[in-house]
Amino acid sequence: MKKALKILYSALIFVFLYAPMVVLIVLSFNKSKSRAKWGGFTFDWYVKLFGDHIIMQALINTLLIAFISALVACIIGTIAALAMNKMGTLAKSTMLGVTNIPMLNADIVTGISLMLLFIFFRFKFGFVSILLAHITFNISYVILSVMPRIKNMNPSNYEAALDLGATPVYAFFKVILPDIWPGVLSGFLMAFTMSLDDFIITHFTKGAGVDTISTKVYAQLKKGIDPKMYALSTLIFISVLVLLILINTLPAAGKKKKAK
């Protein structure tokens, strides 16, 4: 009885969180352009999607910004986290405090603060300004994801490597990095996801003519959403879902083989 209640409750929350996904997937097969009417089943939006240069360009921008910003954030963030670990309490807590700002501050304030920075220094609004903004908030996610791993790291391993004649750089790649790798990887995934889903900060830091999927959708809100957008987001959702299932089942299968 109690178990059934638990499952029912979890299922209700799950339905709440995933109902919009179902709606969007259904709309991507809707022949009618209106959100309110079902006009019959069609694959048209999927076919037309790949011929739409503007949407494809927005997709490329979105993925490029997410990938580059997550990668740069991982490099800067991981190095900074290693350095912060060696710092005194005051310096470390100051750095962590600053790192928390982009995460705890409102997106709208982060967005306008960067917009004002670019206005003040007459920096050109465009792809690069969006990228700089995304790297900034992504570094915070990387540091917070890598930090616990570094704390639990055994410093003797690194020292042993140095004693045995490894250069610091060699020891970093052979000893430290494998140790903290799961933290770096989850930081990268988190950063990539946050960049991909961001609208507000991009809205304030983008220039005319450069669009991501988010800003493209926002521009279409008033005149009606192009159904190709539903098709695109369905494709992204399904591919991530398949990827996740593969990641979660493959290692398990590998382990079973080893056990035999």
Added chain:
Amino acid sequence: MKNNKFVKFLSVPYVLWAIAFIIIPLLMVFYYGLTDINGKFTFSNVMAITDPVHLKSLYIALILALISTVICILLAYPLALILASIKNKNEHLIVFIFILPMWMNFLLRTLAWQTLLENDGIINNVLSFFHLPTLHIINTPAAIVFGMIYNFLPFMILPLYNVISKIDQNVLNAARDLGANYFQALLKITLPLSVPGIISGITMVFVPSLTTFVVSEMLGGSKILLIGNVIEQEFTQNSNWNLGSGLSIVLMVFIVISMVITSIFDKEGEGNAI
């Protein structure tokens, strides 16, 4: 020792980045907020919050953010308890379930709720099919609260799940052995130990709810202005950066208050979502 110095030197790129893209931009907000168009010092942009329209938008935003934060705690806490109680769980999978929706665009997800909640929308069609009373909440504050809860609930679930799943089972077992029933143990052990998660979740839900302009624009029918909408319009439509910055300074007061509360209750960062 020499090596330690070298390691500290590694923080230089991030320190420079943080100064250039976190500290200086925030100072910019203060600079623009405390000057007029001619660059002269003034308090008028900050005091503009006393304008009845602005004051009302701040008031509505505070109320709606408060309501959605409370509902998020009530919805998320039982779920976090359930998730933490699952044995031989795949932790990554649980986190992924709540992060996965983020891969479908935030604006499209919110738009889907418009389709669901509309007066002749999907939910009402289902309700009237079963001859149940229909909902009329689209373009009302209730729909905005709905959108806030939907968008920010995962940020309440994840920190709660993180702290609850780390609670030592032996402590709970000891309480039960000493005669506490389930609810006593929950109230006296689990709840106090999960305070860092609750506080972190409150900040993660309250701040984005208070400052959103997208959810209110999409589900509130652009008739209900929140403080976020006012600031966004000053920046993108009226190009009055000084007024927009001044109002942002007021908004930051609330953000700073919630940051301070978080740092008091959550010194070790236990309640982090990730």
